[in-house]
Amino acid sequence: MTSPRRELRRRQLLDAARDVFAEKGYVAATVDDVVARCGVARGTFYLYFDDKLDVFGALVSDFFARVAGSIRPIDLSPGAPRPREQLRANLHRVVGLALAEPHLVTITFGTAFGVDPALDERLARFYGALSTFMDETLQTGQQLGLVRAGDRRLMLSIAIGGLQQLLRDAVGGQVPGDEDALVDAVMDFLEGGLLARA
Amino acid sequence: MTSPRRELRRRQLLDAARDVFAEKGYVAATVDDVVARCGVARGTFYLYFDDKLDVFGALVSDFFARVAGSIRPIDLSPGAPRPREQLRANLHRVVGLALAEPHLVTITFGTAFGVDPALDERLARFYGALSTFMDETLQTGQQLGLVRAGDRRLMLSIAIGGLQQLLRDAVGGQVPGDEDALVDAVMDFLEGGLLARA
DNA sequence: CCCAACGCTGACGTCAGTGTCAGTTGGTAG
DNA sequence: CTACCAACTGACACTGACGTCAGCGTTGGG
Numbered sequence: 088m089t090s091p092r093r094e095l096r097r098r099q100l101l102d103a104a105r106d107v108f109a110e111k112g113y114v115a116a117t118v119d120d121v122v123a124r125c126g127v128a129r130g131t132f133y134l135y136f137d138d139k140l141d142v143f144g145a146l147v148s149d150f151f152a153r154v155a156g157s158i159r160p161i162d163l164s165p166g167a168p169r170p171r172e173q174l175r176a177n178l179h180r181v182v183g184l185a186l187a188e189p190h191l192v193t194i195t196f197g198t199a200f201g202v203d204p205a206l207d208e209r210l211a212r213f214y215g216a217l218s219t220f221m222d223e224t225l226q227t228g229q230q231l232g233l234v235r236a237g238d239r240r241l242m243l244s245i246a247i248g249g250l251q252q253l254l255r256d257a258v259g260g261q262v263p264g265d266e267d268a269l270v271d272a273v274m275d276f277l278e279g280g281l282l283a284r285a
Numbered sequence: 286m287t288s289p290r291r292e293l294r295r296r297q298l299l300d301a302a303r304d305v306f307a308e309k310g311y312v313a314a315t316v317d318d319v320v321a322r323c324g325v326a327r328g329t330f331y332l333y334f335d336d337k338l339d340v341f342g343a344l345v346s347d348f349f350a351r352v353a354g355s356i357r358p359i360d361l362s363p364g365a366p367r368p369r370e371q372l373r374a375n376l377h378r379v380v381g382l383a384l385a386e387p388h389l390v391t392i393t394f395g396t397a398f399g400v401d402p403a404l405d406e407r408l409a410r411f412y413g414a415l416s417t418f419m420d421e422t423l424q425t426g427q428q429l430g431l432v433r434a435g436d437r438r439l440m441l442s443i444a445i446g447g448l449q450q451l452l453r454d455a456v457g458g459q460v461p462g463d464e465d466a467l468v469d470a471v472m473d474f475l476e477g478g479l480l481a482r483a
Numbered sequence: 484c485c486c487a488a489c490g491c492t493g494a495c496g497t498c499a500g501t502g503t504c505a506g507t508t509g510g511t512a513g
Numbered sequence: 514c515t516a517c518c519a520a521c522t523g524a525c526a527c528t529g530a531c532g533t534c535a536g537c538g539t540t541g542g543g
């Protein structure tokens with residue numbers, strides 16, 4: 088079907104769009120900016136995408152899926168590593184992915200919401216699916232005594248939000264960005280919160 | 286100076302803009318939408334604001350300032366309540382403010398970044414000032430043994446991000462929105478993280 | 484009662500960005 | 514060599530949101 092030539096051009100356009108969106112923000116970015124950065128004529132863009140929102144949605148949805156796909160279920164079978172180590176490994180993959188694609192972090196976690204109602208709904212579905220999966224994981228953890236008691240939706244909201252903000256700040260340079268340090272910081276927070284033991 | 290008549294109209298326009306932005310998102314919202322909701326002519330808008338970005342910036346900056354202003358420094362003098370109670374009281378004020386202004390939460394914490402570079406910088410300054418203040422508070426806490434050891438910038442990033450996400454989800458209905466439950470959830474997270482004690 | 488100052492109106496010209504499409508290019512198969 | 518086709522071009526017509534401004538009420542102090 089899709090020739091390799093075509094696939095390549097599509098990639099180039101996606102990469103250009105990613106950089107433009109990260110630099111100028113969705114509102115100020117124009118299709119002209121994207122094709123200029125790509126060294127390609129205006130019309131070419133429309134051979135690959137419907138419009139600005141389409142390419143934005145492709146970037147965001149794809150990155151979201153990659154992040155979600157990098158999370159592996161916790162394996163509780165006898166020979167498997169300890170759950171805590173599996174959690175850490177999951178965090179490492181997510182953080183690694185984020186640091187490898189700083190612009191996509193900015194776009195996806197920083198500016199994607201509120202751009203367009205239709206896109207918002209798509210993202211909400213993604214987010215909901217991920218949330219449901221993690222909720223089940225957490226429930227199992229609670230039953231095994233690995234996760235403390237409490238409303239899982241609230242705990243998840245805080246944990247995911249905290250991780251997202253940390254990644255945003257890390258790629259934005261507001262916070263030192265060493266991968267291991269970031270993973271450790273999140274693990275410490277999950278294990279002990281912020282305050283000292285009473 | 287500013288007559289009460291003028292002040293009232295300005296308020297009406299701000300309220301209308303708040304609702305329009307929350308419903309349609311910044312991109313799709315137009316000045317026409319705002320004046321229509323306000324029952325006022327197009328030209329009137331421009332007697333009060335420069336353009337769409339100006340009114341958006343006013344909403345966001347003002348709400349950000351109100352949130353920041355609701356946070357009181359921890360009083361360590363002899364007669365004062367325990368620091369943990371003061372922390373909880375601060376959380377209660379922030380959560381209460383958020384639940385009282387759901388649309389502003391959506392706008393300010395959900396869609397404000399990436400709209401415009403100039404606005405981003407303004408918000409970054411706000412955020413930076415708040416962050417610095419909280420960093421100092423946290424440092425004192427560490428010295429007193431009330432806050433665990435660790436990189437304060439990372440801890441703050443996670444904590445603030447977690448709170449913001451929780452508020453976004455609460456006003457968006459993704460999560461049950463009882464004020465006390467939200468405050469408790471955050472306090473629990475700050476005190477003990479997510480995982481059970483090893 | 485008057486009129487000046489204030490607040491408001493809304494039709495209008497402008498323009499940045501859009502999406503199209505008739506035409507060009509260049510690689511490849513016969 | 515030629516014929517073909519997919520990929521690409523970029524000038525063009527169009528759109529819709531913008532910001533303005535000359536003129537119209539209204540209000541309240543003198």
